[in-house]
Amino acid sequence: MSELAMLGGPRIVPRNRRIPRWPDLAPEDEEAVRRVVASGRYTAAAAGEKEIAGLERDWAEEVGTRHCVAVSNGTTALSLALAAAGVGPGDEVIVPALSFIATAITPLHLSAVPVFADVDPVTFNVAPKAVEAAVTPRTRAIVVVHLHGLPADLDELAATAGRHGLALVEDAAQAHGARYRGRAVGSYGDIGTFSLNVSKNLPTCGEGGLVTTDDDDLHRRVGMMRQFGEMLGGGGPRSYVSHVLGWNDKPNAVQCAFTRSRLGRFREENRIRDENVRHFLGRLGELPWLRGPEAPDDRTHAWHILRFMTDPEPFGLGPAHTGPVRAAVMKALRAEGVPATHYQLMPLPGQRVFRRPPIATEDHYRASDWPNTLEVIDGSFTIQKAHLSPKARPMLDLYADAATKVWENRDAIAREAREMDYRPPWQEAEEIAEQELPT
Template sequence: MFGGGRAVPRDLRIKAWPMVTEQDEQAVQRVLRSGRFTSASAGEEEIAGLEREWARHVGTEHCVAVSNGTAALSVALSAAGVEPGDEVIVPALSFIGSATAPLHLMAVPVFVDIDPVTFNLDPAAIEAAITGRTKAIVVVHLHGLPADLDRITAIADRHGIAVVEDAAQAHGARYRGRAVGSIGAVNTFSLNVSKNLATCGEGGLITTDDADIATRATMLRQFGELIPASGERSYVAHLLGWNCKPNAIQAAFTRSRLTHFDAEAAVRDRNVRRLLGRLADLPGFLVPEVPADRTHAWHILRFRVRPAAFGLADAFAGPLRAVVQRALRAEGVPAAPYQLQPLPAQRVFAERRGFGGYPWALPGVVERPYRAEDFPAVLRVLDDSFTVQKAHLHPESGPLLDRYADAFEKVWEHRDALAAVAARTAHTPHWERASEIGDAEWEAAFGMR
């Protein structure tokens, strides 16, 4: 940013993720030779094998594979009994799929603020958001850190509400000795190509100890049918389902990846903790915290800036983050935001762009405004933080992360110069810029310009 060499040499690149080994290739070829490619194929073994192995890994009685992580959440909510007009509590900071999944069921997403330390649902905010129409709580373990499940499940139990864990970013994380995805009434994982447990494309997994929920989820993924393990398919739909069938090739790839999952996660944990240990000595940065009763999957690393340590007033958090992020990128660190807006500020919610105004127009649905300013913790985190994604997932990323630490230290050494830039930099928060960009894109897409 100010001249000179980069802290991260240009020839030290992010290693491709997911890894693709000869074993993975052989697993895919095994499916190609079998000629059985979906859960509708009689005698197909890879999907059932993945379901069995992931249930055992998580510690649940049942696992149902589907086409992707968002489909997993929609199917899980429906299997748990969520219906049109019901309310589903969702964190205001997450990937949009956490909130569109209930919307696809004609259920109403009710957003709540987060804990600014863990970036997960604030239990006190959950309690305040519950009404007589609340049917479920989507508990997102954001970035790989488990939410406060004891407090959340206690609240849910008092009100007779289902807890649905969205563990799309948290494969392998544990809460008080139990794997995430084993604690809620029904739980979901994503196998997207970017995830810690990945496939060669898309995939999703649903876990539960409830046999009835598992049966409903299996029916919902394929037109409401009950597909026998062998014999003729009846083509009889017993309920309204989707076509969310999983792909056998992708299931086989994930089964192969699963055999290395624990070892790779252990190396990743060591690499990330070494990075965070060095950054913790830099007063200008807040590094991710992990409570003693849980572990972190380290899917995404989020860092916050501390204006006071840079000699700035708190009001300069946003411009300071922007300048520090720019400086880190100049040094070779792929620092970037994760989500630009609170979910309720997304147009689909803020402007009720559901099914022609539904589910909000359904009889009895309480009018709830979706306003970014109602979620101050999310707004602050979005303004003063940036993330590092994917670069650390590969188990051989240790040397790269060491150079990232060098870059952070170099940025900190130049804190006075960066603070001076931040103090005179015009700043527009992410969510305001995203709204403006969204307007232009919407108008261009529909020929309004």
């Protein structure tokens, strides 16, 4: 048994080993970009532009919806979806307490109010019972996030939306290609949104977003709202007539062409990623201190982010040491060359933007209101991006070797956890916020 690298032992991952590039480039990707540059047509407002409409058509076919609208990024996709669904000033929108910040700030962009619901501690997705409890007469929509690539409990959430007459909006920014009971995410709710950020499973060469729906009116409204409320695509000259309140959320044709090119490899890359991740999780499943992500039998996982829960008991420690054990494990893994990291440091309602003027007149936030979200944040770490490339398996094997080494040195991990001056991640985040922008 070799000593942990954080204590002076040799690293498992050599310092000259790099995470496989993502997204990787193929000649057809470069040719797609050159084709747009040569055409001189760069936006949806350019007469004769074909790549944006082509990506919309191709993604609608992939997801199984009647319509798709390409937009500038995943955040504007969600804002447009909510606006098209009728969300406006004073309306409430239920969102998960654990997600990326964009999920919760998009209602604010419409002068609506995000209402937070706790998550399930196993799937990390929003808990249907918490959503039901959060509904009020002012609720207008539910945003369901397929966090890290695992579809949420869509049947239950759709039933809640139906009982109360609410719009069900899917935030599938991390879940390209995932399926729930045979249906692709983004096709289940009233409207779905995707991000094409360079870090996503289906990336572009920068930023981009997609909005999917079967509803003709929602499709028409999103299309108008992305271009100042105008009607585009009629084949005639631009009218410059704004029919509804809109924004300038058009995509770039270069980025759409890049993503459209990658769609040709999308399913095969998903298949290889699934094999690589399952092999990796199979190795980690032999370690009693770690619980990796799982996919119930009725859905598939896109594996955008891998989140692991740590268990203090195999280290001879009790629940009070859950956070310190996770912190000690992260420290040890990072020293071995594994990019173990947090995803979010605090529940979304703990972010300053939701607690201070002009959004809130008083700070009523209590971390204890989100027990499952706190449990997940305190006891888990993530691996991001390192596993996305089809070439990632050798690196993942090294990560599994490092996790095995951590277990072999469990006495050192337990000692580190017991002696640690520990603060939960959300307290660290508050201190960081105070340093960045004092009250």
